[in-house]
Amino acid sequence: MTVPRQSIRSSRSLSPASSALPGASTRAVHAGSSRHKPHHALTTPIFQTATFTFADTADLLAFVEGRYSDGEERREEYGRYGNPTIAAVERKLAALDGGDNAVLYASGMAAITSVLLASLPTGAHIIMTDDCYRRTRQFCQTYLQRLGIATTVVPMGDYAGMEAAIQAGRTRYLISETPTNPFLRVADLSRIAEIGQRYGVRTIIDSTFATPVNLRPLEWGIDLVIHSATKYLAGHNDLLAGVVIGRGGILQALREARGILGSVVDPQNAFLLERGLKTLALRVRQQNATAHTVAQYLERHPKIRRVWYPGLPSHPDHEIAAAQMSGFGGVVTFEIDGTLQDTSRFIDAMRIPYIAPSLGGVESLIEQPAIISYYDQSPEERAALGIADSLVRLAIGIEDAEDILEDLEQALQVV
Numbered sequence: 001m002t003v004p005r006q007s008i009r010s011s012r013s014l015s016p017a018s019s020a021l022p023g024a025s026t027r028a029v030h031a032g033s034s035r036h037k038p039h040h041a042l043t044t045p046i047f048q049t050a051t052f053t054f055a056d057t058a059d060l061l062a063f064v065e066g067r068y069s070d071g072e073e074r075r076e077e078y079g080r081y082g083n084p085t086i087a088a089v090e091r092k093l094a095a096l097d098g099g100d101n102a103v104l105y106a107s108g109m110a111a112i113t114s115v116l117l118a119s120l121p122t123g124a125h126i127i128m129t130d131d132c133y134r135r136t137r138q139f140c141q142t143y144l145q146r147l148g149i150a151t152t153v154v155p156m157g158d159y160a161g162m163e164a165a166i167q168a169g170r171t172r173y174l175i176s177e178t179p180t181n182p183f184l185r186v187a188d189l190s191r192i193a194e195i196g197q198r199y200g201v202r203t204i205i206d207s208t209f210a211t212p213v214n215l216r217p218l219e220w221g222i223d224l225v226i227h228s229a230t231k232y233l234a235g236h237n238d239l240l241a242g243v244v245i246g247r248g249g250i251l252q253a254l255r256e257a258r259g260i261l262g263s264v265v266d267p268q269n270a271f272l273l274e275r276g277l278k279t280l281a282l283r284v285r286q287q288n289a290t291a292h293t294v295a296q297y298l299e300r301h302p303k304i305r306r307v308w309y310p311g312l313p314s315h316p317d318h319e320i321a322a323a324q325m326s327g328f329g330g331v332v333t334f335e336i337d338g339t340l341q342d343t344s345r346f347i348d349a350m351r352i353p354y355i356a357p358s359l360g361g362v363e364s365l366i367e368q369p370a371i372i373s374y375y376d377q378s379p380e381e382r383a384a385l386g387i388a389d390s391l392v393r394l395a396i397g398i399e400d401a402e403d404i405l406e407d408l409e410q411a412l413q414v415v
């Protein structure tokens with residue numbers, strides 16, 4: 001893997017340097033976790049409480065006057081402002097992505113909407129790449145527009161177009177996902193960071209599909225990383241959460257805004273997320289390997305028209321992915337050589353994956369985007385977005401690769 005560009009490294013403080021960090025699994029298990037937990041517990045307790053008490057008025061005064069010291073832990077006041085279980089998982093998430101701070105939210109969308117609502121003034125302008133999560137685009141083009149905040153969507157990979165779209169004094173964010181959904185387009189983070197730095201515009205990457213095991217955008221000069229923690233980070237298809245990770249003062253401002261917007265996650269889900277995170281690297285490495293094998297198998301299959309997987313040389317962003325990512329992810333998108341109905345028959349014949357939206361959990365999930373996400377749009381609208389009737393998105397779980405290959409083989413026979 002090539003290292004991040006020197007110009008970007010030297011223009012920012014990239015501490016801790018990625019090479020000095022412990023491995024992803026060591027961080028996933030230990031980072032952010034205090035060695036001395038209440039009652040000598042090994043795991044972080046669930047502090048299932050809405051509020052936190054003060055011994056007397058002197059104790060309260062020490063807190064409000066900023067004189068409080070409670071060891072290494074932050075002293076909490078009220079559940080909407082913070083909770084020790086949430087704080088523990090925030091520290092772990094920050095360490096995994098190489099940030100110095102993280103703010104956890106009730107869902108990925110809560111993270112995205114809170115960051116934009118909390119930090120954009122009326123009259124601002126943002127630029128985002130296409131092929132992004134539909135609800136993010138919807139939020140920007142409807143809710144933000146109502147607040148007088150304009151969004152320009154530029155094609156993924158068109159960096160000259162991104163630069164040309166910048167409006168001096170008005171553009172506040174360059175936003176992209178990587179890899180994208182469903183075509184797994186990979187953004188060149190060096191170029192986005194460089195454009196952002198040159199024009200003084202903050203950069204945000206939704207890194208949900210990559211995970212910090214495969215890519216750490218902060219190391220490439222990006223300002224803020226967002227994840228739907230619902231997906232790989234939690235990893236078990238059993239909770240919703242979102243996170244923003246970065247460095248410096250903006251995170252404190254976002255934490256304060258979360259206390260007002262109320263988009264806080266509950267302590268039970270924070271506990272489950274921390275537990276899921278401990279196996280993140282194990283899961284993601286297996287998902288990377290299985291997805292790569294599946295993509296290669298599908299590309300050779302006579303009943304498959306086309307495969308999108310950044311690990312394949314045929315993918316339009318293979319070179320960038322190979323240079324910037326240490327794994328290509330667990331999602332494979334492909335087109336069946338058949339009709340909408342043939343494709344549904346193939347999906348119905350699959351025995352291992354569940355038919356469901358989402359990705360990143362231990363169970364494989366399969367979906368036909370024309371039906372699950374874009375059914376409300378006309379065939380013409382779907383075609384304009386490149387969503388063919390025969391498109392399939394397979395989000396690989398942690399089942400054995402041979403079993404998934406066998407399942408695909410038998411299901412493709414019905415086409």
Ligand SMILES: Cc1ncc(COP(=O)(O)O)c(C=O)c1O
Pocket residue numbers: 107108109110133177181206208209227228229230240241242358
């Ligand atoms: C890339 C991406 N970002 C954000 C979200 C929203 O996350 P959540 O469902 O946790 O709100 C999703 C959900 O699918 C997603 O795929």
